[in-house]
Amino acid sequence: MAHRVSARYFGLKLGEALQAAAAAAQSSATASLSEALQRGMAAYRARLTMPMLIGGAAMAPTLNPKGASQPDAVEHLLVRLLPRPSERSVFAGDVVAFTSPLTLAVAAGPAGVAGLPLGGGGAAAAAAADQEELAERLRHSAMVRRVAAMPGDELVTGEEEDSESFVVPEGHCWVLADNEAMQPPHVIDSRSFGPLPLVNIVGRILYAARSESDHGPVENSEEGMAADAPVVEAELDIGALCGGGGGGGGPGEE
Template identity: 35%
Template sequence: MRNAWSLFRYASLRAKDAAAAATERLLKDGDLAEAWKHGERTLQQPFTRAAASRGEAMRPTIRGEKLLVRRVAAPGAWNVHVDDVVLFRVPEEEGGRTEVRRVAAAEGHEMLSTSEEDEPFRLPQGTCWVLADNEELDAKQVMDSRTFGPLPYQNVLGRVIYSYESDLDHGIVDNSEHVTTSDEVVLSQELDLKWLAQVEPIDIKQ
């Protein structure tokens, strides 16, 4: 019975995800038929994919290992939360590569600098602020919002929900309380440690 309930919740999440993807495409292109097809394609795809993270920026949360990344359809303030660890595309003017960072603030949040030279400002709608977890590194040593400023939600590709370094060292990545339950449902259906250990993931440089 418990497994059946988990399957039902998983199916519900997939349907919601597909609907969000279809709605996003419809609002962008205005083509109902194409939006429907996009939703169908999204529904047929798994929630997760593997990524390989290298570098020191996200220590101690991530120590250079394989990651399981959950897709985030139509990313925005409603499904990208403060404390989530996200995979995102860096703004094009900074190279456009992919990175993993933690969301530190959401749209509308007033940002205060430790430097008296910098004026406080409020994060624009449609953006968030992402930072590296490694507090031993300064802003010049990592690529995060201190480098490129507010990150558009639309640049978020997914949320990191599981990390794997070895058969003895793996586990759930701490994200916000808003997504803990749904991420656990996805993991119950899609986490395959044997596959994660062997797969060749996309490479991410921290």
């Protein structure tokens, strides 16, 4: 399948490469310039997206609309990876994949999630480990919800009689399920676990496909969709997405 590759896409990849190189240089006092450059080049060569599956009805009708009537239904998603999520890359209105705060945590190593191959091997191996960590989170601990509020936004919770207001703290966001018919405890979101740390976010959902003939982009924030447009043009392959190509993740956690 032919892809349109724009200068903006290469600019995004260059930006990821520079951030990866800078992170490598800052992570170790002994990191050499050549190691940082290798880390950056590895990041530049990597794809900006990964596929995953989502099940359940929590995000219906936006995602997996058949989930309410067909418990086994799943939908294929294309996720733009966000290795360093922040207020500069995540916006209110975005549909994001993230590691749930309620997920039982494994002991984390100094460079990431325990159990991942984050050991030696140089900068290229470290960059591959970064990618593998994100893939691992998509496979085993990813939940998908929509960002409803960002740091500094004021929210009101509870019923009118006992409603309380609070401000989303720095470094966090508030995420909700799209399915308004599902309420806690039948659905898990920030009403269950509170503000979500931005660092828990793995990526933004770009595209959803139920089949090779039934698919379309996911409605995110205007900022997110504008930033992601060149990524969709360059990396979306419906056949590969529906066929599970590209090393996709398992069904997202409900």
